[in-house]
Amino acid sequence: MSPPPSPSPSGAARRAPRPRLLERVLYPFAEFARIGSLGGVVLLIVTAIALAWSNSPWGDAYFHLWEKKVSIGPAADPLTLSLHHWINDALMVVFFLLVGLEIKREFLVGELASARQAALPIVAAIGGMLVPAALYALVNVGGEGSAGWGIPMATDIAFALGILALLGSRVPIGLKVFLAALAIVDDLGAVLVIAIFYTATIKWAAVIGAAACVALLTTLNIRRVGALTPYLVIGVVLWYFLLRSGIHSTIAGVLLAMTIPTSSHLNAAEFSERARALVDDFDRTETGDLLVITSKGQQEALHRLDVAVSAVNAPLLKLEHSLHNLVSFAIMPLFAFANAGVRLGGVGDALLNPVALGVMLGLVVGKSMGITAFSALAVRLGIAALPAGVTWRMLHGAAWLGGIGFTMSLFIAELAFGEAPLLDAAKIGVLVASLVAGGVGFLLLRRPGSPRGHAVAEGAPDDGGGGEEGASAP
Numbered sequence: 001m002s003p004p005p006s007p008s009p010s011g012a013a014r015r016a017p018r019p020r021l022l023e024r025v026l027y028p029f030a031e032f033a034r035i036g037s038l039g040g041v042v043l044l045i046v047t048a049i050a051l052a053w054s055n056s057p058w059g060d061a062y063f064h065l066w067e068k069k070v071s072i073g074p075a076a077d078p079l080t081l082s083l084h085h086w087i088n089d090a091l092m093v094v095f096f097l098l099v100g101l102e103i104k105r106e107f108l109v110g111e112l113a114s115a116r117q118a119a120l121p122i123v124a125a126i127g128g129m130l131v132p133a134a135l136y137a138l139v140n141v142g143g144e145g146s147a148g149w150g151i152p153m154a155t156d157i158a159f160a161l162g163i164l165a166l167l168g169s170r171v172p173i174g175l176k177v178f179l180a181a182l183a184i185v186d187d188l189g190a191v192l193v194i195a196i197f198y199t200a201t202i203k204w205a206a207v208i209g210a211a212a213c214v215a216l217l218t219t220l221n222i223r224r225v226g227a228l229t230p231y232l233v234i235g236v237v238l239w240y241f242l243l244r245s246g247i248h249s250t251i252a253g254v255l256l257a258m259t260i261p262t263s264s265h266l267n268a269a270e271f272s273e274r275a276r277a278l279v280d281d282f283d284r285t286e287t288g289d290l291l292v293i294t295s296k297g298q299q300e301a302l303h304r305l306d307v308a309v310s311a312v313n314a315p316l317l318k319l320e321h322s323l324h325n326l327v328s329f330a331i332m333p334l335f336a337f338a339n340a341g342v343r344l345g346g347v348g349d350a351l352l353n354p355v356a357l358g359v360m361l362g363l364v365v366g367k368s369m370g371i372t373a374f375s376a377l378a379v380r381l382g383i384a385a386l387p388a389g390v391t392w393r394m395l396h397g398a399a400w401l402g403g404i405g406f407t408m409s410l411f412i413a414e415l416a417f418g419e420a421p422l423l424d425a426a427k428i429g430v431l432v433a434s435l436v437a438g439g440v441g442f443l444l445l446r447r448p449g450s451p452r453g454h455a456v457a458e459g460a461p462d463d464g465g466g467g468e469e470g471a472s473a474p
Contacts, residue, residue, distance in 0.1 A: 039328030040162025043406070046333040047340040047431075054341030066338050079240075087338045088414060091331050093239050093253040095407075098327045099187045100257025101320040108262060111181040119384035120375060121178055125185035127374025128402050129153040132366030136358035145355035148416040148426055150193045152362025152433070154408030157183035158332065159434065160401040163442050171394070171445055174387025179398045182371070190408050191254050198415040199247050206245035210252075213238035217259035224261060226315050231260060248415065260316045271312040278305045332407060339410045342427040350428045355417075359429030363403040364436050371399035397444030403437025405430050 054062045066084035073079045081089065112118040132152035140146045160179055164171050213234050220230055239252040278301045285297025310318075350356055375395055378384040386395065413426040 038162075039332060040156075040158040040160075040165075042329055042333050043156075043158055043336050044162075046336045047406075050337050050339075050341040051344070051431075055344050059341075059343065062341050084338055087335055088411070089243060089249045090239070092335060092411065093250050094323065095327050095331050095335070096191065096250040096253030097235075097257050098253075098320065098323045099184075099191065100254035101260065101316055101323070102184050103188050103254075104257055104260070104262070105316060105320065106181060106184050111177055112185070116384070118181070120378055120386070121181035122185050123378040123384060124178075124371045124375045124399070125182045125189065127370035127372075127377075128155065128182065128186060128367050128399070129189045129370070131370030131373075132362030135366040136362040139358035139361060140354050143354055145353075145358065145417075145422050145425075148355055148358065148413065148422070150190070150197060150412045151409050151416065151426055151430065152359050152366060152405060153186070153193065154190045154405045154412065155183045155186045155367070155402045156404045156406035156408065156434070157187070158328065159404045159406055159438060160398075160441075163401055163404075163438055164398075164445070166442070167445050172387070172389035174390045175394050175398055175445075178387050178390065178395070179401060182398075182402065186402070187408065190412065191251065194248050194412065194415065195251050198412065202246045203244060206241045207247070210238055210241035210245055210247075210255075213241060214255055214259070217256065221259045221261050224263060226261060226265060228260075228315055228319055231256065231315075257316075260319055262314050262316045264314045265311040268312070271308055274308050275305060278308065335407065335411075339414065340427070340431070342424050342431075344428070347428055350425045351432065353422070353425035353429075355422050355425040356429035356432075359405075359409070359426055360433040360436075363405050363409070363430070363433035364440075367403035367437065368396065368399045368440075371402050372396050375399075394445060397441050400437050400441030400444060403441070404434045406434050409434075 050062070053059065056062075066082065066087075068083045069080055070083055070086055071078035071080040106112040107118075111121065133149045136152050137146070137149045140148065157180065160183060161176070164176050164179065217231060217234055217238070220234075225231075235252060235256040238256060239249050242252045243249040282298050282301040282305075285295050285301065287295045351360075372392075372395065375384075376392075379386060386392070409430045410427060413423060413430065417423040417426060
C-alpha cells in the first residue's frame with residue numbers, strides 16, 4: 001500500500017522550526033533531568049533492597065560484606081582498604097568529578113554564568129545550608145553529635161529531579177532549572193565543608209605530591225592538551241596522594257574537574273563550514289544503492305565528520321556526558337547499597353537521639369525555611385527575580401524538595417561519625433527526613449496554586465502579569 005499523500009504545509013507547519021529550535025536549546029538540560037530522574041528511581045529501589053537485607057535474618061552478612069578487605073598494587077606494598085572504603089573513598093571520586101564538571105560548566109556557560117541568573121539559586125542555596133546547619137547545632141551543641149552539623153546541609157539532585165519528573169507539565173522549566181542550579185551550588189558548599197571541616201591530620205609530604213599533580217594538570221590545561229587520558233592518569237595519582245594526606249580523597253575529583261579544558265580545537269564557524277563541505281562530499285559520492293558500506297567516498301566523509309565533531313566538542317563536555325550514566329546508574333546506586341543499610345529494630349529510640357532530631361529538623365524545617373526565606377530576601381532586595389512562570393508556592397515546594405539529603409548527607413554522616421553508634425541515628429534521620437521532605441514537596445507542587453500559575457506551568461501563554469508576581473516576595 002502506498003503511503004498517504006503529504007499534507008500541504010500550513011501556517012502551523014511553517015512555524016514548526018521554532019519548537020524544534022527550542023528543543024535543541026533545552027536538550028542538555030532535558031538530558032540532565034532525564035538521567036537524574038531515572039537515577040533517582042534506581043536509588044530508591046537500591047535503598048529499599050539495602051534496608052530489607054540489613055533487617056532480614058541475613059542482616060549480618062550485609063554488614064560483613066562491606067568489611068571485606070581488598071588489595072591492589074604490588075605484593076610488597078599493596079593498597080588495602082575495606083570494600084566499604086573502596087566505594088566511599090575511591091568510586092565516589094568519580095561522583096565528585098562529575099559534580100565538579102557540572103559546577104564548572106554552570107559557572108562558565110550555564111545558569112550560574114551571569115550575576116542576574118545566578119543570584120537566586122546561589123542565595124537560596126546559602127540559606128538552605130546555613131539554616132539547617134544552625135538548627136542541627138542548636139539541638140546538638142556541646143553533645144557527642146556536634147560534629148554532624150554538615151549532614152543536613154546537602155540536597156540530593158537525583159531524587160529532587162526525579163520527583164519533579166513525576167509532576168510532568170505541572171512544573172515549569174524555570175523551576176527545574178532553579179532547583180538543578182541550587183543543588184549544584186549546594187554540592188559546591190558540601191565539597192568545601194568536607195575539604196575544610198572533615199579532614200583528618202594532614203601529612204604534608206603527601207600534600208606536596210598532590211600539589212605537584214595539580215600543577216601538572218594546570219600545565220596541561222594551559223598548553224591546551226585536549227586528550228583526556230593524561231588528565232585521568234594524573235588524576236589517579238592525585239587521588240592516591242590525597243588518600244595518604246588526610247584530606248578526604250574525593251576532593252581529587254573536584255580538583256581534577258577544575259583543570260579539564262573547556263576550549264575546543266575547532267570553533268563553531270569552522271565546524272559549520274567543514275561539516276557542510278563533508279556532507280556535500282557524502283552526497284556527491286553516493287553510488288546509487290544507498291548503502292554507505294559500498295562507497296569509500298562516503299565512509300571517508302563520515303570518518304572526517306566524526307573527527308570534526310570530536311574536535312569541536314570541548315573535553316569537559318565529553319567527559320561530563322560519558323560520566324552521567326556511569327555515576328547515575330552504577331556508582332551512586334552502589335554507594336546507596338553500601339551505606340543505606342541500617343537496623344530499624346530500635347528506630348523509635350534512634351529517632352529521639354539528638355543526632356537524628358537535628359538531622360530531621362535541619363532537612364525538613366531548615367531547608368524549606370532557609371531556601372524560601374533567603375529567596376524572598378533576594379527578590380525583595382532586587383538582586384534576583386523569580387523565573388518565568390514560577391509562583392512562590394512552587395518555589396516553596398521546590399524548597400521542600402531541597403530537604404531530600406540522601407547521597408551527600410549519608411556521605412558526610414560517614415565522615416562525621418565513622419563507625420560510631422551515632423552513625424545509625426544519623427542515617428535514620430536522613431532517610432526519614434528525605435521521605436517527609438520529598439512527600440510534602442510533591443504535594444505542594446502537585447497543586448501549583450493560582451489558576452494562572454497552573455496555566456503558565458502547562459505552557460499556556462503568559463498574559464504579561466508574571467512580572468508583578470515575581471517582583472516582590474510573599
